[in-house]
Amino acid sequence: MRSMSGNIGANIRRLRLARGWSQSDLARRVCRAAGLRSAPVGRQEISRYEVGKRVPREWLPVIATVLGVTVQDLTAEYQPPDLPLPSLDDYLPAGDPLASLSGRRGPRIGAETVDNLRQRVHGLRLADDVLAGGDLVRPALRELRSAIRLYREKSHSADVGLALLSQIGEVAQIAGWIASDAGQHEEAELIYRLGVSAAQQAGDATLAGNLAGSLAYQMTNTGREAEGSRLARAALEEAGATAPAKARALYLDRVAWSHAKTGDAQPAMRALGEAGEALTRADGEPEAPAYLYWVDEGELQIMESRVYTELRRPLRAIPLLRDVLSRYDATHQRELALYLSWFVIALADANEPEEAASVAKRVLTLSTQVSSERTASRVRVVLNRLEEYRDVPQVRAVLDAA
Structure with missing residues (x-):
């Protein structure tokens, strides 16, 4: 309490x-x-x-x-409402966008159509690596609507229908992520919930867990930490013990982050440890789903450093950040700006304002080159944190320039 x-x-x-x-x-x-x-x-x-x-x-x-x-x-003690895992009946309005239309017209579609959709969805993920939400939100939403129309309006076999539902779930995950990055949080939440429903109807528990975890991550970062923490844990449970190791590592990382945001250090660090253990088992498994291509040791190291920064443990965070940032792909400007922003906070917490100011300048430069509300929000956090050191000339120069 x-x-x-x-x-x-x-x-x-x-x-x-x-x-x-x-x-x-x-x-x-x-x-x-x-x-x-x-x-x-x-x-x-x-x-x-x-x-x-x-x-x-x-x-x-x-x-x-x-x-x-x-x-x-x-x-009063804040008691957020219990948040069950989203389901179709609970969250989709009347006029279910995933309901197949009776008397569908048009040519019958097959596995080739699903494969084409799968390639476009993965292309959208790769584009998100180098572009920001403001640049991609329109094409992402168009792709989602197009996938839903294929499912509702075209004739297909039961197997193709299930494959289409999985692809709707996958495009919903990346479209929700892109919308969230563009600052459209309500739209993103609706998209994520739709995607969870599609994944559950397709019987894909791993994908449903990824979508629920993505929504939990947004909640955690937008002032709904308690809800986000519960949903992150529920997403892990939804995926189950048989989920691919990479998936469990990712979902455990989200659990760790949600605990860090609520200040619960021991559960956060325990989840980090479990995430690392899960990833070590990935090599001996069959290939993980394509949407987990980016989950690797470096990404887990970044989350670990962010958790330690959020918990105000800079002596643990700084060596991790120095290591991973020294080899991070500079073409991923949004992520680089975000991760550098945590480096600034860790340096400030370690009472290293001069170096914090130097890194902050790089964050500001990178942030002007990407259309991302997530990055803009982190810039505000950085500037607020540096205010404490305004008397330091290097910091004052950064604040005045900003």
């Missing part, structure tokens, strides 16, 4: 993120609501409230008013 300060901090953060405000935005609104021209409550003070280092006390009624809630709402 959280302490009173922990409840208040968690509620302030949840409500702030739900409104799309930065900590600086909330601080300005609080001062404005109090009728103050100066800023006795700044970004750093909001940060201290949110992590439970300080209780707002006299500012609590003002913060509650700004957030549109009562003081009791801010002090």
